[in-house]
Amino acid sequence: MARGELRIYLGAAPGVGKTYTMLEEAHRRAERGTDVVVAFVETHGRKHTQAMLADLEVLPRATLTYRGAEFTEMDLDAVLARRPEVAVVDELAHTNVPGSRHPKRWQDVQDLLDAGIDVLTTVNVQHLESLNDVVAQITGVEQRETVPDAVVRAAEQVELIDMTPEALRRRMAHGNIYKPEKIDAALGNYFRTGNLTALRELALLWLADKVDDQLDKYRADHRINVTWETRERVVVALTGGPEGDTLIRRAARIADRTKGADLMAVHVSRNDGLAGADPATLARHRVLVESLGGTYHQVIGADVPRALLEFARAVNATQIVLGASSRGRLAQLFTAGVGVTTTALSGSIDVHLVTHERAGQGRRARRAPAALSRSRRIAGFLTVLLGLPALTWLLHLGAGLSLTNDILIFLAAVVGVALVGGLWPALLAAVAGSLLLNYYFTPPVGRFTIAEGENLLALAIFVTIAIAVSWVVDTAARTTRQAAQAGAEAQTLATVAGGVLRGERPLMALLERLRETFTLDSVTLLDDGAVVAEVGHPICTRPADADAEVTGDGNLVILLKGRALQASDRRIVEAFAAQATVALRQERLTAEAATAKPLAEADRMRTALLAAVSHDLRTPLASAKAAVASLRSTDVHFDDDDRAELLATADESIDRLVRLVTNLLDMSRLQAGALGIAPIDVGAEEIVPRALDDLGPAGRTVRLHIPEDLPYLHADPGLLERIVVNLSANALRHSPHDRPPVITASSLGPAVEIRVIDHGPGIPEDRWGDVFLPFQRLGDRDNHTGVGLGLALSRGLTEAMGGTLTPEETPGGGLTMIISLPTAAGR
Template identity: 65%
Template sequence: MPRGRLRIYLGAAPGVGKTFAMLSEGARRGVRGTDVVVGFVETHNRPKTAALVEDLEVVPRKLMDYRGATFSELDVDAVIARAPEVALVDELAHTNVPGSRNDKRWQDIEEILEAGIDVISTVNVQHLDSVNDVVEQITGVPQRETVPDEVVRRADQVELIDMTPEALRRRMAHGNIYAPEKVDAALGNYFRVGNLTALRELALLWLADKVDDQLDRYRADHDIRRTWEARERVVVALTGGPEGDTLVRRAARIADRSKGADLLAVHVTRSDGLTDSDPANLTRQRALVESLGGSYHQVAGTNVPDAVLDFARGVNATQLVLGASRRGRVAQLFSRGVGVTTTARSGPIDVHLVTHEEVNQGRRWKALRAAWGVPAKRRKAGFVLAVVLLPLLTIVLSHLRGQVTLASDILIFQAAVIGVALLGGLFPALFAAIAGSLLLNYYFTPPIYRFTVHDPEALFQLVVYVVVGVTVSTIVDMTARKSRQVSQAQTDSQILSTLAGDILRGDADGGRDYSALAAILERLRETYALECVTLLERDPDEPATPVTNRDPDSWIIVATAGGTPCTSPDDGESDILVDDTLALVLRGRALPASDRKVLEAFAAQAAVALRHQRLAEEAEQVRPLAAADKMRTALLNAVSHDLRTPLASAKAAVDSLRSPDVSWSEEDQDELVSTAAESLDRLDRLVANLLDMSRLQAGSLGITAQPVAAEDIVPRALADLEPLESADVETAIPEGLPEMVADPALLERVLVNLIANAVRYNPPEGPVLVTASSHADRLELRVIDRGPGIPHEDRDRVFEPFQRLGDRDNDTGVGLGLALSRGLTEAMGGSISIEETPGGGLTMVVDLPTHRREQAEPAKRAEPADPAASDPAASDSAELAEPNLADPVMLDRVAAWRDRIGHDHDRG
């Protein structure tokens, strides 16, 4: 059976009309004869939305019991059994009631789609995983229900339901979205114009990305390689030269002229791994591209124009920015260059050739150095070998004249040329080839001792000798240079790879703790056996001076590795200017020019590490402010309702008692006074929790630790509970447990919070059980319920302030109970952990240190009379105090509780 098709209406905010659009589409399809049913729709009591539902067939919902309340959910089996052509299912990101077959509604929809039924659904942009944190930053409201972006991206159709912020606020003010009593709060909080505008932009950008993905897939499926100018994309090609900064800025200006245009930078590396690009320049240019909002890419290829154009066509680029050729005029006569070749092959892609300071400067000196290829000592040795070897061969072969033919003489001289090429490189080999041809002509080609050749065949042999000698010398020299380049590249790669690993680990010396910046400097010092490596920064308080200023007073030491740090660029044998403000100074020995690229890469990475370090320091300074702001926002959101409710109840009761217009009976007066007292007690607990949490965070909570017995503290905690709560609690505290070291008042608060929380979630058919046991020098108090439990991934979150994970029916408290309990327990030297109750439910474990009298009073300790007491194994087992099952009362209570909760897990 073919899979059904999914259509999603995406909204920027609640109330834009997603559900109305979904129902309208269902009605239109129904009129055309399509079999349409409503699987699940929330009308939110909006009359126009409810009117559309009346004209459609509605599949009955599944009723589910949860925490003593009944909820209705999508009945997947009923929809599949009904087998319509189209099912309308609202709220894609909805979380199902615990106990449902699937956790999320989008998983229910997947089952319906697999059954071959088309589905139309709705979702708001704030529920998408990828933008969930951004929405929280914008609105200050966390979204608990989310849906993976991939689920929405896989949809066959996604349609944006859009509305201007002003129009949406008008709908809100007219009461078309929320009830009248909620309108003012909504308009002043979530539905502010700025929030709605930002959410609208998020929805538009997310949908634009999906459209881009669809376009890319369509072009790939249909093998379309020509550019479609649906959206401006500017690609800038970087060679690693100094002109790259100019090109990036020029490309960014071109992209800025088109609102929303993308900026992409690409660098082509040679497939053989050899490159003459400057890694320091590329690192700086990559940072520049990313700071301008672009992205950096690197591709491999042997033909630069083809690689650049393949990349540009692959990203559907509309414009390409290249630098004008740096090659000289003579070189351009032999090759058109990358810019001209790329322009000729670009097709519909516009190409911008940008001039820069390096234009026509050529690479003369660089090319000349590359042509020499070998160190000066070897070149000199090559010339010496040619000067010595060629005359010596001439003398030896002259004595063998008549025994050795001219062809043999030429081959022997050819071998000498190759030997000179291997030793001294190209130019000594060229000298040897030309000198050898003259010696062969003068001494061995008839007529001898004259620079003439009568025999055409001999002339041909000499010409071939010169051509072969030059060719072989060039190839041998090129191979030797490539081998050296490969060796150098491997060495550089290994150094840079080690550098990257050190940066990631922040560790450069046998496990010592280094920051990324310190790791870079230490690795550089060790790699090149330097005495000291120092990163200097120009003093910002000094007057603006050129970066080449060497005055020590103009520089500040940022970081150093090794001995005495350098105070200015003149203090070292080598220095590398990273940018206008930073310089890396090396002291210990002069490094060869061939290491310059790697040193510049170290310097560039040091600059990046310094910036990241400073950003991290700034973020660390801002983090307390952000945490305080987040706490303040959460406090206002939670307290605005939870403090107001008991205060309003108490005020209403007191106002009623003071009313002169009503004569209250004595029973009514008692009820009103009781209501006011309960509300004020509840308000007192909320305020006390808030004050205690603030003291914990400020570190000013006073702790009075003393021995406390579990059999004393648990009843006191139960006495502090509401009567209805304490009636649902049973205790099983064994005798003979050691005392805990804790603050009695604070421990009582902890137990009250935990037991009240367990009672709230425990099903009515079974009580909450409080037990205790000791292990070694720790005592554990367990509060056990049979409620729905908490998913493993959310167990740390429940201890955060103002959290109510999935608490649908709880409208009391500000979500501080568990957070405060953990804080108080840790302040007393203990801990709180969460375990699963066997057979289902949650167990909160309070772990505290014990106080042992035998340790406090060693003089009273006597020799054990029981032989088992002297046995270490028996002593260890005696350390574990379990409920006394020999006590009939204790045995009956534990057995009754176990029978009540069941033990299916034992039978399994």
């Protein structure tokens, strides 16, 4: 059975018309004879959307009961049993009520697709998992319902439903999206023009990436290698030379000319793994590319132009930026060079050859390290000076060997010298051996002349082979040494890039690793002349004190104290310096984030406080003022009952104000550490009834189960009473009328636990931590009651007395709050 196809209508913002457009498509398919059913559509009371359901088959919803309340969800089993050709399923990111087959609706949709049913669905851009945090930063609203990007990207069709911010705000103002009482708040918050513009751009960019994925897949499926200039992608080729900075900045300017263009830097490494660019320079170039918004890549290939073009075509690049050849004119006469070859083979990709300071000046080859140690070279020369005369004497004594055998023996001696001392001793041995063979063994003997042509050819072959063997042996030794050095450098850099930067303080760990690696006394990092970090003995604070100085990116300088560095060591230190730039930037960003977090939290608290208190202050004030104004009025005559009711209203409203102000002041003092606590030994049977009396008639409905032999608590009576009042009031607010709250108490080791139990709808376990945040009113049936300080204040007061306040699920449904305080004997 073929899998069904998924078509998603992606909304840039709520209210742009994605559900309406989805239903239009459902009507079009139904008119063409397709079997279409509406599995679930949420109209939100919008009459135009409601009208679109006409003439469409709408399946009944499933009713689920959760924590004493009823909810409706899409009936997945009914849709599967009905097996339509097309199912219309609204709100893909929706979270199902516990008890459903799947936690999320997008998982229900996967079942429909697996059953071969095509699905039309909707989702807003703020619900995409990858954009969730970005949307929260823009709008200030965190979306708890998300759908994985992979689910949306896997859809056969994704259609963006878009609308200009001005048009969407007009729709909002005309009442086409929300109810009239919500319009002003929406326009002033989520639906601000800046928010809508940002959401619109996010949706366009995300969809552009989706289109890129589809294009790449199409080109791969059809084996299309030519570049399709659907989007500007600029690739800059880096050699690891000093011209890299110029090339990167030039490529960035080219990319900036087209908004949305991609910048990619690529370095082609030789596939022998030995000869390569300076890793420190490449690391610095990587930092620069990423700071300009680009990405860094590294590929391996023996043929640099072909490897570069293969990468460019793979990413569908439109332009390549290369540096002009640094080779001299003589070298360019023999080979075309990377730039010319790349241009000739680039096809439809534009190639920019950028001039720089080193262009045409010839390559400055780094001085190659000696293949063998100095002692071995000396031993090679001694072998030539002592061994060849001795060999000549021995061969002269054992006369009778042919000239061919003499030449072979001398050739073996040259190879031995090459193995002992390397190239130059071997070359000396080849020249000296040819002279000795000529003088002592080639007729006429005793003269540097050669009578026969064959002997001349034999000596010439001897010299040629001797030089060639010497060169091969020396090259092999040099390559072995380079490989060992490259392996050591790679291992050191891998350790730096991996283990060090994963620490909590990457910069200090990096500098400490540098000090240990080269056994230095101290390592100091300067930024624009100021000491940023230092490890070891603090004796190096300025360049004059340093034994070595290495420049990092920008104004960063690393000063090393302890010993002078060799040229090969400086390469690794420069790589450390490049990584230090990354580590310093990471620590500064972390510090900025840590500084911004309290400010953001304070701003959130202030906003929540203003939103909550503005309502909860006005309501009792308005009630009290209305009651007092009515009593003072001379236009209306009130009897005793009316007057008593008005006085009770005023009294109750003032009590609410007193509780509100008291909670706010106590919370402020608690956070400032200025709340006075006077703990004494007190019984729970004294505190709890008194707290319930403060709740008035409602408090008398709470059932108590407190043992007479309960140990004394060590607590502040006034604060404990406040805690019980807050928890009991909260439990009363959430408990059904036929099942009032219950308060029990019991001893548990050195503590007494007071449990405030309600049988209301409860709160999911993953939200228990949120109930103790100030200004949270989770699960309130009346969202306009209280400012959400009760539980936060109660936990703070409990902890201030050395106790704990923790939630627990009530068996059978509901929430239990457990106050645990030390006993008088166990404190």
